[in-house]
Amino acid sequence: QSVLTQPPSASGTPGQRVTISCSGSISNIGSNTVNWYQQLPGTAPQLLIYSNNQRPSGVPDRFSGSKSGTSASLAISGLQSEDEADYYCAAWDDSLSGHVVFGGGTKLTVL
Amino acid sequence: QVTLKESGPVLVKPTETLTLTCTVSGFSLSAAMMGVSWIRQPPGKALEWLAHIFSNDEKSYSPSLKSRLTISKDTSKSQVVLTMSNMDPVDTATYYCARIRHYYDSSGFYYRFDYWGQGTLVTVSS
Numbered sequence: 755q756s757v758l759t760q761p762p763s764a765s766g767t768p769g770q771r772v773t774i775s776c777s778g779s780i781s782n783i784g785s786n787t788v789n790w791y792q793q794l795p796g797t798a799p800q801l802l803i804y805s806n807n808q809r810p811s812g813v814p815d816r817f818s819g820s821k822s823g824t825s826a827s828l829a830i831s832g833l834q835s836e837d838e839a840d841y842y843c844a845a846w847d848d849s850l851s852g853h854v855v856f857g858g859g860t861k862l863t864v865l
Numbered sequence: 866q867v868t869l870k871e872s873g874p875v876l877v878k879p880t881e882t883l884t885l886t887c888t889v890s891g892f893s894l895s896a897a898m899m900g901v902s903w904i905r906q907p908p909g910k911a912l913e914w915l916a917h918i919f920s921n922d923e924k925s926y927s928p929s930l931k932s933r934l935t936i937s938k939d940t941s942k943s944q945v946v947l948t949m950s951n952m953d954p955v956d957t958a959t960y961y962c963a964r965i966r967h968y969y970d971s972s973g974f975y976y977r978f979d980y981w982g983q984g985t986l987v988t989v990s991s
Contacts, residue, residue: 786976791912798981798983800981801978804977805975846974851928853928854902856912856913
């Protein structure tokens with residue numbers, strides 16, 4: 755069972771906007787920044803959003819992140835078929851001498 | 866160009882010790898505010914963080930696996946090594962190494978994996 759809670763699945767049609775939530779606690783999301791990783795089928799994860807809402811170069815501005823309190827969200831607008839992937843949130847957790855915690859992942863299906 | 870590449874055995878027996886090596890290029894293991902982490906992913910399951918080592922040699926481990934893990938680095942060889950003892954079939958997974966960028970400020974700990982290796986699948990079976 756993952757420390758950060760994500761819905762196991764999400765879906766949308768091309769062009770739609772979808773959001774994926776990530777719920778944590780004061781020791782992780784409530785105290786530190788959140789990152790999102792995209793894992794396309796059969797590939798290694800890649801950084802999608804960092805420091806709550808920053809996009810690495812090359813990531814389309816269709817992807818955006820936000821954080822409020824102990825929760826974070828990833829929004830994808832103008833959904834495209836190539837966005838079909840698994841999405842993971844992650845954050846540093848200050849408890850137990852500090853460690854990284856991941857969400858359980860959300861499988862996004864483009865209908 | 867930053868790259869990371871994992872290497873190690875594809876098959877280990879139960880109770881054996883796994884040794885994985887991450888060879889990096891395009892950055893130095895002594896660069897400030899950087900480090901390398903190991904993350905694993907059992908087939909069809911979620912990502913699980915294992916350990917990290919920073920450029921100043923600071924180390925941290927997953928609380929649930931701490932007793933079985935050791936991470937070290939050889940800056941001259943640009944390599945980070947992870948050992949995991951007493952392997953079990955539930956440890957079957959793809960093991961990734963990733964570069965860390967990190968710093969603290971008033972908003973908390975900024976910590977991200979900005980480059981990942983391709984991963985190496987390790988199967989634990991007799």
